[in-house]
Amino acid sequence: MKRTQIPQSCKLGEGVVIEEGVQLGENVQIGHYTVILADTIIGENTNIGSHSVLGCQPYKNKRVKHDVSKQSPLVIGKGCKIGQHAVIYAGTELADEVLVGDMASIRENTAIGEATVIGRNAKVECRTTIGKGCMIQTGAYITADMIIEENVFIGPEVSTSNDKYMGRKPVALKGPHIKKGVTIGNNATLLPEITLGEYAVVGAGAVVTKDVPGHRTVAGVPARIINRKGDSK
């Protein structure tokens, strides 16, 4: 039988549930009623708010096709900060010093790089990789099967997608590939399979339907390259 380790240096709130096989590092702090599901591994000095649920297994009904086999344990690095009401799935790995905002959710088979911020209410779907030092702002929607490289800024309420037939035909799902240093304004919409080149900038509210070369700024619906003016708004 797997034993749960709770070092004496950890501080747990009221009613915290620690299921079997969980491993907590030194000085982990957990708020009230947070639930740590079976086998989750949490690094030292990580802080978690109240009412979060960590280590969920995927589920589906007959309308959904994705894999719901049992996932490997959720691994959370050292010195991470996780807010209230966050939901993070098994099969995922958060590097050190990641911040996960209140009510953010991160699905299975996802990797989040060092010191990246997953903002309040942001939603990260399965099989997605996010590099280090990224800022995924409040309410952004990061689809499944997407690659985000390092130091990317994704503004509030940005929306992405990975299925060009939107369920009408079978197709391999592929989200956008966002290269390092890209900046995306609030409420922009990204279509499936596009690539945003290094340090590209997408204006607020733009609908990006095709690839954007590196170091260029696009805006509008559909998004077009606009002249750069020192400050690219």
Place this chain on the structure above:
Amino acid sequence: MKRTQIPQSCKLGEGVVIEEGVQLGENVQIGHYTVILADTIIGENTNIGSHSVLGCQPYKNKRVKHDVSKQSPLVIGKGCKIGQHAVIYAGTELADEVLVGDMASIRENTAIGEATVIGRNAKVECRTTIGKGCMIQTGAYITADMIIEENVFIGPEVSTSNDKYMGRKPVALKGPHIKKGVTIGNNATLLPEITLGEYAVVGAGAVVTKDVPGHRTVAGVPARIINRKGDSK
């Protein structure tokens, strides 16, 4: 006094609250700290995650006009899957095999058809009907007084509305009518009172201001009919 029935085959997590009058079918499973409010009826083989709240009564302040009289019980069908942190109101009925994602919310006087998916963080307002086999993706906003027929696909972060005066004049609220087989791309915006005909397709990021005929594809701001090209992106 109404007695609460908990069959021996049910499996409840830590601290689950079952208020009086609740009826649970055989083999219902409920995660930690989920709250089942008074009189809720849950069908057999339904699975519910942690921290959900089911069977809420509506509330308001003086800025809000809607009816807050006591609702009939929430009825959840057989074989449903409900995630973590979901909130579902009384006066609503979920058919069998419905999936409700993490942090999704469904208001009173709503009916959800068989095997439909209400995605993670999706919000369904009151007095709305959603047919069977629909996919309401992550973060979509489904307004009150709206009709969605069967086998509709609503992409992530799609937004709808039901008040053409946006509160400036009294008007009967009426959301869009979305006919069967419609497909709507991510972050599209739908105005009140429009009808999307059967199997219409709305592009990602489109702003749909008027009716769309059946089997046509629209895109842009405002949305216009575009030539169909085999793949309608």
Place this chain on the structure above:
Amino acid sequence: MKRTQIPQSCKLGEGVVIEEGVQLGENVQIGHYTVILADTIIGENTNIGSHSVLGCQPYKNKRVKHDVSKQSPLVIGKGCKIGQHAVIYAGTELADEVLVGDMASIRENTAIGEATVIGRNAKVECRTTIGKGCMIQTGAYITADMIIEENVFIGPEVSTSNDKYMGRKPVALKGPHIKKGVTIGNNATLLPEITLGEYAVVGAGAVVTKDVPGHRTVAGVPARIINRKGDSK
């Protein structure tokens, strides 16, 4: 040592956590598992749902610049209604009769005026002021350092921003200034630093890139003034 006051007229659900220094007025009602963090002050006749977390202190990682010094207590007025899974930070003040929807979040150093509605899943960031009688609809994103005057209507899923360089250059953050009586349609996008004049109207899905004069209606991407036709859609 600070003592927690719980008047006999208050009604608390299962497992409610009341940390030290909390002050509750007469007839406060609190649902199951709601957490009231240290020093929070709640006025009489206020009603709170299940699983909310009130009085959080801010946190950050090294990718984030904002101030995380200890905030003064959260103050909630009389006769407020707060839903399920709401998260409200310390350093903030809600006037009387405010309604906060399910899963809404309000950050530190924010003031919400009398009888204003912060809708379900709406997100209000720090250092923002919202006047009385406003309606912030479901899922709207209200950025930090923003001013919203009285009787403003912000539609569902509206998005705002406060950093014209989107993190690429140091700049004083400044969100939009929305004057009294403004109406904003669903899923509109507002850029930083703009002013919307009194009783201006923004169409659904518009992207507003510059100031809008009072009593004018704008729509489109980018938003332009359109002729007013009695009903301004």
